[in-house]
Amino acid sequence: MSQTSKEDHYADAALRHHNDAVYLHDDGRLPNADHHFGFAVECALKSLMLRYTRVSMDPLRPGGRPAGKPYIPQQNGKQKQIGHLPEAWSDTGDVISDATLLLHGRTGSALASILTASTPFSTWSVHDRYSDGSSILEADVRARRAASELILALHEQALIA
Numbered sequence: 101m102s103q104t105s106k107e108d109h110y111a112d113a114a115l116r117h118h119n120d121a122v123y124l125h126d127d128g129r130l131p132n133a134d135h136h137f138g139f140a141v142e143c144a145l146k147s148l149m150l151r152y153t154r155v156s157m158d159p160l161r162p163g164g165r166p167a168g169k170p171y172i173p174q175q176n177g178k179q180k181q182i183g184h185l186p187e188a189w190s191d192t193g194d195v196i197s198d199a200t201l202l203l204h205g206r207t208g209s210a211l212a213s214i215l216t217a218s219t220p221f222s223t224w225s226v227h228d229r230y231s232d233g234s235s236i237l238e239a240d241v242r243a244r245r246a247a248s249e250l251i252l253a254l255h256e257q258a259l260i261a
Contacts, residue, residue, distance in 0.1 A: 118137070
C-alpha cells in the first residue's frame with residue numbers, strides 16, 4: 101500500500117469538497133454549498149502552500165510527530181499556523197509577498213494575482229456551519245463557486261506544470 105503526502109490529502113479533499121458543493125448548490129442548498137466551497141478553496145490553498153512555499157507540516161520537535169496543521173516557520177523559532185478561510189487566504193498572500201512561491205509561468209502569475217486580490221471569502225466563516233443559514237446569499241455562493249472553480253483549475257495546472 102502506497103502512502104500519500106499531506107499535499108495529496110489536501111488536494112483530494114479540495115476536489116471532494118468542491119464536487120459536494122456543486123451538487124448542493126445545484127440543488128439549491130446554499131448554506132452547505134457555501135460551506136463546502138470554502139473548504140474546497142482552503143484545502144487547495146494548503147496543498148499549494150505545502151508544495152511550493154516554505155509552509156510545512158514537519159514535526160515541530162526533532163523526532164516528533166508531524167504537525168497537525170500546516171504552519172509557516174517564523175524567524176523567532178515559532179510557527180504561524182495556517183487556519184481556516186479567510187485567514188488562510190491572507191496567510192497565503194503573506195507567503196507570496198515573502199517571495200517564497202516557486203510556481204512558474206502563467207499558472208504562477210495567475211495564482212499570485214488572484215491571491216493578492218480581494219477575496220470572495222473575506223466574509224466566509226467556518227463558524228457559519230452552526231448558523232441557521234439565513235445570511236447566506238445566492239450571489240455570495242455564486243461568487244465563491246466561481247472562485248473555487250478558478251483556484252481548483254489553477255491548482256490542477258500547477259500540479260501538471
